[in-house]
Amino acid sequence: MLGLTTLWSKAQDSLIEDSIRWMNTGDSLRTEAYLFADEPISGACSQDCYDIDLTLYDATTKKSVAEEHKNTKTPTVYAPYEGDFILNVEMVNCARSGGCRTWINYDNEEF
DSSP, X not given: OOOOOOOSOTTSOOOOOOXXXXXXXXXXXXXXXXXXXXXXXXXXXXXXXXXXXXXXXETTTOOEEEEEOSSOSSOEEEOSXXXXXXXXXXXXXXXXXXXXXEEEXXXXXXX
């Protein structure tokens, strides 16, 4: 299960933990997070993975505010403003029958 740390203060640096999960083609998950303007959220997956998609939604309006749906295993989206968001992660193409390891990174460090 993908876990996130609760944000205790909006004034602090992002306290969201990087997350790892095994996903099969067609699997998706949603997480909620408080993000700062222009804060990057990156995804990556193991060698048998060929495509994951990220979509960032405004938590209040539920409208998409950023997305990366290109054919890539290393997508990145940026929070367009400070606030509460919902991140949807979708495994589009995993060639491994047991699933592919997927990483979500909230500070744009190298995987």
